Amino acid sequence: MTNLELGIIGNGTVAGLIDEHGTCTWLCLPRFDAEPVFNKLLGGRGQFAVSLKGHVKSTQTYQRNTAIIETVLEAEDGSAVKITDFCPRFMDKGRMFRPSSMVRRITPLKGMPTIRVELFAQSQRGEYNMVVRRGVNHMSFLDEQAGFRVTTDAPVSYVMDGRDFVLDRELSFLLGPDESLSDRVGVIALEWLERTSDHWMSWTRRLDTPPDWQDAVIRAAITLKLCVYEETGGIVAALTTSIPEHEGSQRNWDYRFCWLRDAYFTVTALNRLSAVGTLEHYLAYLRNTVAHTNGGHIQPVYGISLEHDLTEQIAHALPGYRDHNPVRFGNQAAEHIQHDVYGHVILGASQAFFDDRLFAKAGPLEFAHFEGVGERAFAVWNTPDAGIWEFRGIAHVHTSSAIMCWAACDRLARIAVCLGMNERADYWNEKADTIREGVLEKAWSEKRQAFTGAFGEEALDASVLLMAEIGFIDAKDERFIKTVERIDEELRDGYHVFRYKIEDDFGLPKTAFTACTFWHIDALARIGRIDEARAMFEDVLAHRTRLGLLSEDIDTSNGELWGNFPQTYSMVGIINAANRLSRKWDEVV
Numbered sequence: 001m002t003n004l005e006l007g008i009i010g011n012g013t014v015a016g017l018i019d020e021h022g023t024c025t026w027l028c029l030p031r032f033d034a035e036p037v038f039n040k041l042l043g044g045r046g047q048f049a050v051s052l053k054g055h056v057k058s059t060q061t062y063q064r065n066t067a068i069i070e071t072v073l074e075a076e077d078g079s080a081v082k083i084t085d086f087c088p089r090f091m092d093k094g095r096m097f098r099p100s101s102m103v104r105r106i107t108p109l110k111g112m113p114t115i116r117v118e119l120f121a122q123s124q125r126g127e128y129n130m131v132v133r134r135g136v137n138h139m140s141f142l143d144e145q146a147g148f149r150v151t152t153d154a155p156v157s158y159v160m161d162g163r164d165f166v167l168d169r170e171l172s173f174l175l176g177p178d179e180s181l182s183d184r185v186g187v188i189a190l191e192w193l194e195r196t197s198d199h200w201m202s203w204t205r206r207l208d209t210p211p212d213w214q215d216a217v218i219r220a221a222i223t224l225k226l227c228v229y230e231e232t233g234g235i236v237a238a239l240t241t242s243i244p245e246h247e248g249s250q251r252n253w254d255y256r257f258c259w260l261r262d263a264y265f266t267v268t269a270l271n272r273l274s275a276v277g278t279l280e281h282y283l284a285y286l287r288n289t290v291a292h293t294n295g296g297h298i299q300p301v302y303g304i305s306l307e308h309d310l311t312e313q314i315a316h317a318l319p320g321y322r323d324h325n326p327v328r329f330g331n332q333a334a335e336h337i338q339h340d341v342y343g344h345v346i347l348g349a350s351q352a353f354f355d356d357r358l359f360a361k362a363g364p365l366e367f368a369h370f371e372g373v374g375e376r377a378f379a380v381w382n383t384p385d386a387g388i389w390e391f392r393g394i395a396h397v398h399t400s401s402a403i404m405c406w407a408a409c410d411r412l413a414r415i416a417v418c419l420g421m422n423e424r425a426d427y428w429n430e431k432a433d434t435i436r437e438g439v440l441e442k443a444w445s446e447k448r449q450a451f452t453g454a455f456g457e458e459a460l461d462a463s464v465l466l467m468a469e470i471g472f473i474d475a476k477d478e479r480f481i482k483t484v485e486r487i488d489e490e491l492r493d494g495y496h497v498f499r500y501k502i503e504d505d506f507g508l509p510k511t512a513f514t515a516c517t518f519w520h521i522d523a524l525a526r527i528g529r530i531d532e533a534r535a536m537f538e539d540v541l542a543h544r545t546r547l548g549l550l551s552e553d554i555d556t557s558n559g560e561l562w563g564n565f566p567q568t569y570s571m572v573g574i575i576n577a578a579n580r581l582s583r584k585w586d587e588v589v
Helices: 156-161 185-205 214-225 260-272 277-293 340-353 364-380 399-418 422-442 462-469 478-490 514-526 530-542 568-581
Strands: 006-010 015-019 024-029 035-038 047-052 055-062 069-075 080-086 090-092 095-097 102-110 114-120 131-134 138-142 148-152 171-176
Touching (some): 024 102, 047 080, 047 102, 080 185, 090 185, 102 185, 114 156, 131 156, 138 156, 171 185, 185 214, 214 260, 214 568, 260 277, 260 340, 260 568, 277 340, 277 364, 340 364, 340 399, 364 399, 364 422, 399 422, 462 478, 462 514, 478 514, 514 530, 530 568
Antiparallel strands (some): 006 015, 015 024, 024 035, 024 047, 047 114, 055 069, 080 102, 090 095, 131 138, 138 148, 148 171
């Protein structure tokens, strides 16, 4: 049965998902948000599969501290093969080499294994079976939008026919643009493997990780890095579309776009590990976003190349994950009014004004551009919007949106101080104070003894836990502590936290939202309930896939993962929780 026991390979241009049996079930070309040529994950026929005759056992691991996956298949007769999958990524001629390519190597380990290689690609969202043209040592898959070539030293006839054959030597497959290679495929594949491994080992070596849960943090950091489209700096929320939030939910969304909210959390988490290069890429993306909007409305989400039209469409030819449809391409959220975006823009950019390590540190010119974003935040902070959860039929003055508007003004004041612009600092501090007083008055419910999800409403919402994280309120404030206690009572199920428990456009939520669990872990730690926070964190880690990844949601009844995958929000939580709860290095060594 299809599940989310998947690993991710990628290089900042493309990313593929490999299941526990070594099948590539999801790959979009020529970039994250493009046509899925391998679409088996959503019920399509497209896949790159390697099967072992008599297969009885699979084991799968990442090469240590890399994005290279090794899958070992064992057969009942004792024979075994190893599949090594990666997307090439390394410095070459002064630039990062990250083509729209993946490499697959199949190595015999024991006995005389008999394998079958099945390559089938689709386009037009599952409506079109791509035509295959045979070459001497390659197969070209033809399509106007997503054409590609697979070059191999395997017998092409066997691969095209899907025929069993004995694997008596190591074979290589290089999937990429429909172009000739400069050398034998085996030579190139081995060189790219070694250089890609060296790149990831060097990158992770520079991470400033906490001593506890180090493996989990490194895997989370690599995964987040794989969700950055480096050409523009845009960061996708996840690499898939339409994995439902729970069985039969209809909550099937396309997450292969750049939510400015999610991107802020991703950049912040990587900054905590001293991986500041992502911030520089993302700052370029933000500069362009702000320049295009020129002080006006900013969408909550854009395409990874700043596309503003993300019109939502249904792919009727794809049955969906476990036949749960609809399969959506595009996202209606781009049309929403979500006021928290202004805070996330400023929060995402603020470190660039303070960090001397950056090649291009931000200064007065950038500040002037971002002031327009702050003006917009102040103008809308107490007006209705769709909120952080993107309600499609509900509009309130959401507390999470208001506090992020406060954050925009507060951070502009801090930046002004850093730049020696004291008059502008006073200006923005005054606006931040106005918002803060309004939120404290209108979001607090005496009846509920908690900050609620919207002004004048009674329903709880886990997003208010971000109040302490962004510095809006002291974690020791009695009102914040009471809010955490109310969320404990009403939104928590065991060690998992729901976003809210009211009906929305699609009924009552049935799965816990993992990012909210991490926000609650952070809140518990801030108010002194450290042991409980650690227990929750350990429980979440136990729900990861075998390769250490998380999706968006967890079914609290059976622990199954649901929602788009891998979810940056969730992987961010691993890094943040480990940093907050870990011992210091001088306590360990």
